[in-house]
Amino acid sequence: VIFFGWARTIENGSCNIFNDIYSMIYTIYYMITAGILPPLLILIFSALVMKNLKEIRNRVQPKREDRENRQSIHQLRKRDRDLMKMVFIEVMFYVISTMPFSIYLIYKILTDNLTKTRERKQIESFINYIAQSFIMYLNTALPFYIYISSSPSFRRGLRRFFIKFYACIRSKQLRPELDESARTMTVQH
Incomplete structure (x- = not known):
């Protein structure tokens, strides 16, 4: 809160970070907290869940092998594959939906000191709006549709x-x- 109180200012009717140092800090912060950390944590914890499920399944094995047991084991494996497929698709869509804003932030830092025409500023503002307000929030709505489309068990x-x-x-x-x-x-x- 204190950081954004100092960093954000209103110039020419636009509320943004105009200080170069704060802009760099925000870009690094965003890259770590929204670009790298969430997909990495999702992948790590989903791998741990899969490992745990395998260990539990190996621990609890029926003594006799009949058709019912094989079928239930097959269903569990299929559910696990569906789970992994859903997780990887979700991570892929998360990265795709957060990448445009990350690219925009890097572009903004690199071109902040250039003299820009009014049209270029309007185009950049539009790209910022699309990347920040629309595409970035897609990742909160997409998981439900990903699960529905990619997993029969779901x-x-x-x-x-x-x-x-x-x-x-x-x-x-x-x-x-x-x-x-x-x-x-x-x-x-």
């Missing part, structure tokens, strides 16, 4: 969830009617 689970949710809503709507009819029946006896 689609099945989501379908089961909606069926249970719908059944729960239907049963709650029917309960008051059932309760009143039960009360009237007991009163009539």
Whole structure:
């Protein structure tokens, strides 16, 4: 908060970081906290989850091998593959959606001292808007669509969830009617 209080100023109707040192600090900070750290942490923790799942599966092995056990093991492996595919696709989309703003920040640092025409400033402002306000926020909405499109097991689970949710809503709507009819029946006896 203190950093942005000192760093951000309003010049020519634009709120931005105009100080070269603060601009460099912000670019490095953004590259680390939004560009490198999240995908790296997602990959590390997903690899740890996969390793843990493998260890658990190896520890809990049925003594006899029959068709049912092989089929359930096959389903677990397929679910694990789906999970890894979803994670890698999510990381790829995260990198793709945060990269334009990172590139813009580097470009801004390199060209800040150049004299720019009004048109060039407008184009840069538009690119900044698209990169910062639109593309960068896509990574928060994309995981749901990535999971739906890339994982059959996620689609099945989501379908089961909606069926249970719908059944729960239907049963709650029917309960008051059932309760009143039960009360009237007991009163009539």
